[in-house]
Amino acid sequence: MLLIMTTLVLAVMVDAYLRSNQTFDDVRFNNIVTPIAAIVSVILFVYLTREQSRIQESSNQKQNLDERFEQLRNELQKSITNKVLMATGVPTGRQPYKFPDINSMNCFDTINSTLDRISANADFVADHTDFLNNRDIKLSHQYLGSRSYFMDLNFVLAFAAFPTYRFHLIENFIDEINDSRLLAADIAHFKRKVESTFLEDYFNLVMHRGSFELPDFHNTNSNEIPWRSYRAAGFDRYFVDFRKKLSV
Numbered sequence: 001m002l003l004i005m006t007t008l009v010l011a012v013m014v015d016a017y018l019r020s021n022q023t024f025d026d027v028r029f030n031n032i033v034t035p036i037a038a039i040v041s042v043i044l045f046v047y048l049t050r051e052q053s054r055i056q057e058s059s060n061q062k063q064n065l066d067e068r069f070e071q072l073r074n075e076l077q078k079s080i081t082n083k084v085l086m087a088t089g090v091p092t093g094r095q096p097y098k099f100p101d102i103n104s105m106n107c108f109d110t111i112n113s114t115l116d117r118i119s120a121n122a123d124f125v126a127d128h129t130d131f132l133n134n135r136d137i138k139l140s141h142q143y144l145g146s147r148s149y150f151m152d153l154n155f156v157l158a159f160a161a162f163p164t165y166r167f168h169l170i171e172n173f174i175d176e177i178n179d180s181r182l183l184a185a186d187i188a189h190f191k192r193k194v195e196s197t198f199l200e201d202y203f204n205l206v207m208h209r210g211s212f213e214l215p216d217f218h219n220t221n222s223n224e225i226p227w228r229s230y231r232a233a234g235f236d237r238y239f240v241d242f243r244k245k246l247s248v
Contacts (some may be wrong), residue, residue, distance in 0.1 A: 061180050065190060076166060076198065078106040087158035104165040108201035111159055113150050115209055115230075121149040128213065131227050138224035139215050153214060160235035161218035167238050170198050174245045191246050194218050199242060206236045 012054050047218070057140045058102075081102045102110055118124050128149065144150055198226060210231035219226045231239075 015115075028123055036126050045175075059184050062186050065177065065180070065182075068173065068176070069190070069193065072169060073197065075107075075169060076218060079103055079188075080107065080165065084155070084158060087161070088154045089158075105198065105201075107159070107165055108205050111156055111206055112209065115212055118149050118152050118156070118214070119212070121152070124149040124153075125149040127215070131213070133228070133232075139217075140223050141217060143226065144217060144225060153217075156230070157214065157216060157218040157233060160230060160233040165202075167242075170194065171241070171245070178248050179243065195223075195246055199246075203239070203242075206231060206239045210236055 038123045059111060073109060079101050084107075085104055100106070100110070124147070127139065144153075147153075174191070176192060177187055177194070179186070182190070212230045213227050214230060214233065215225045216228040219228070
């Protein structure tokens with residue numbers, strides 16, 4: 001585009017110069033200007049043809065990615081309840097949790113409501129208060145297993161320690177967008193669509209609930225269970241990578 005503008009400016013300058021120079025008759029003027037005009041026309045033709053080709057290619061890829069987006073949405077709406085239960089260590093066939101069927105798109109609402117329930121639990125409030133008064137306090141597995149918030153704690157930690165929300169599918173799709181030959185505006189459109197549809201709830205949860213402190217028994221083999229933030233327990237492991245991929 002810069003080359004075209006430069007060529008046009010030069011052509012206008014040459015035209016103005018020649019017209020103001022009385023030593024040039026019309027024949028000589030046409031002999032000089034006509035080739036310049038022809039060159040400009042060729043450059044414009046090549047540029048416009050190339051741009052039209054890019055627009056058409058981007059349009060074709062956009063249709064394909066629209067289809068892939070819907071396929072991804074359908075895949076992420078499939079149940080992951082059994083995988084979640086396996087991550088919590090609950091024996092097959094048992095369902096001690098009172099939550100709706102979980103998939104990779106609604107699970108973050110369930111995690112958020114479970115964190116709300118934990119924070120309001122009397123046993124948790126007492127244990128967390130003791131921890132705030134003495135941050136060296138460690139809890140035993142036996143003690144923690146006896147607390148009324150244990151099952152909810154097990155559930156939210158399972159998501160942090162053993163990710164089951166199939167983020168690799170979203171990562172692959174973003175990589176596909178970044179590697180495509182879409183126009184910049186189309187790339188930005190798809191990234192906004194991916195973030196608002198698949199990742200917004202996750203981002204909000206990490207940013208607003210990531211500092212929530214919990215006894216993290218999923219990430220220790222010791223009988224002395226430390227308190228950690230939900231982010232430190234592993235829930236934010238995809239956060240930075242997704243931000244980078246979406247900002248490319």
